[in-house]
Amino acid sequence: TTHNRLVIAHLRSVLVIQKTNSTSTMAPAGQVLLAPSPSEGKVYDFMYYLKGAAAGGICCSLTHGALTPVDVVKTRVQLDPVKYNRGLIGGFQQVIAEEGAMALTTGLGATVLGYFIQGWFKFGGVEFFKIQSAQYLGEQKAWDNKTAIYIGAAAGAEFIADLFLCPLEAVRIRAVSDPEWADGLADGFVKMAKTEGIGGFYAGLLPILAKQIPYTCAKFVVQGTVADGIYGSMGKSPKEVDGTTSVGISLLSGVIAGVASAIISPPADTLLSKVNKKGAGGEGTMMVRLGRIANEIGFWKLCTVGLAPRCVMIGTLTAGQFGIFDTVMSALGASKFHFHNPSADH
Numbered sequence: 001t002t003h004n005r006l007v008i009a010h011l012r013s014v015l016v017i018q019k020t021n022s023t024s025t026m027a028p029a030g031q032v033l034l035a036p037s038p039s040e041g042k043v044y045d046f047m048y049y050l051k052g053a054a055a056g057g058i059c060c061s062l063t064h065g066a067l068t069p070v071d072v073v074k075t076r077v078q079l080d081p082v083k084y085n086r087g088l089i090g091g092f093q094q095v096i097a098e099e100g101a102m103a104l105t106t107g108l109g110a111t112v113l114g115y116f117i118q119g120w121f122k123f124g125g126v127e128f129f130k131i132q133s134a135q136y137l138g139e140q141k142a143w144d145n146k147t148a149i150y151i152g153a154a155a156g157a158e159f160i161a162d163l164f165l166c167p168l169e170a171v172r173i174r175a176v177s178d179p180e181w182a183d184g185l186a187d188g189f190v191k192m193a194k195t196e197g198i199g200g201f202y203a204g205l206l207p208i209l210a211k212q213i214p215y216t217c218a219k220f221v222v223q224g225t226v227a228d229g230i231y232g233s234m235g236k237s238p239k240e241v242d243g244t245t246s247v248g249i250s251l252l253s254g255v256i257a258g259v260a261s262a263i264i265s266p267p268a269d270t271l272l273s274k275v276n277k278k279g280a281g282g283e284g285t286m287m288v289r290l291g292r293i294a295n296e297i298g299f300w301k302l303c304t305v306g307l308a309p310r311c312v313m314i315g316t317l318t319a320g321q322f323g324i325f326d327t328v329m330s331a332l333g334a335s336k337f338h339f340h341n342p343s344a345d346h
Contacts, residue, residue, distance in 0.1 A: 056123020059324035061116035069104035107172035109185035114168030125157025158216040167201035223257035250322040258318025267302040
């Protein structure tokens, strides 16, 4: 009948519309991540934070992975300063002469994986916490209190990130201190779990928090402050410069932030390397072991052992991180958040 034909035609049109909508909305995950941010205004939504986390994971894993040889030498100097007493270049020569060039890649797997996870939560977390704080306070108050926001955002994000990083860092340091201890990352995890349990993975949690939280706070505060100063001296805002200039400013401010961060964190960094060495500090709780290690080394050496290679490593690493982060964010179509001084518009 005519009525039945009309019903069938209507159902067919509905099915065609539904099929078209489902095809357009069910984009692959990669296309979703690469989707550009809205051009009308800035929307800091779930996709923005996901892109920030991905960019953070990429920049941290690449930079830390590339500097694994430097980290191997630095850790050896911290663990055995009597033997490795010839500086950074001399340390490289000693390791290569005694164990071969491949020894400089010890712990590479744990480093890449651990710092991808850490970077994911650190950079993604900093973006989330600072944007939420800025939106809550309003533009002017956020600008006036941006240092406090940077510190709070960096501390909160780093704390979360270190809970994931600590087990991988424990395996990495054990592997560097004793190259014959494990055959790769997976074997190291299994051995540590069997011999020491969960406590072995988190023996260095307090030192890593004491090292990473001040380091990360200084890194983001100094980098943000220096970058704002450079933009101010140019008389331009971040959105008024091209991509090459923006990355250049990120690299320069990153070097300065990295050196500043490296100077304030050596004591905890040395304790972290020591406490993850088998038998270090004797028996007892983690605090007792850390106390013994600190007394044995002395405060001055805690502050200065491995400082030169650490400044080289962290200065380079931090500059690379901010440069790669900004580049990846731009490639993903995300417009990075910057604090803005509304009074400067008047």
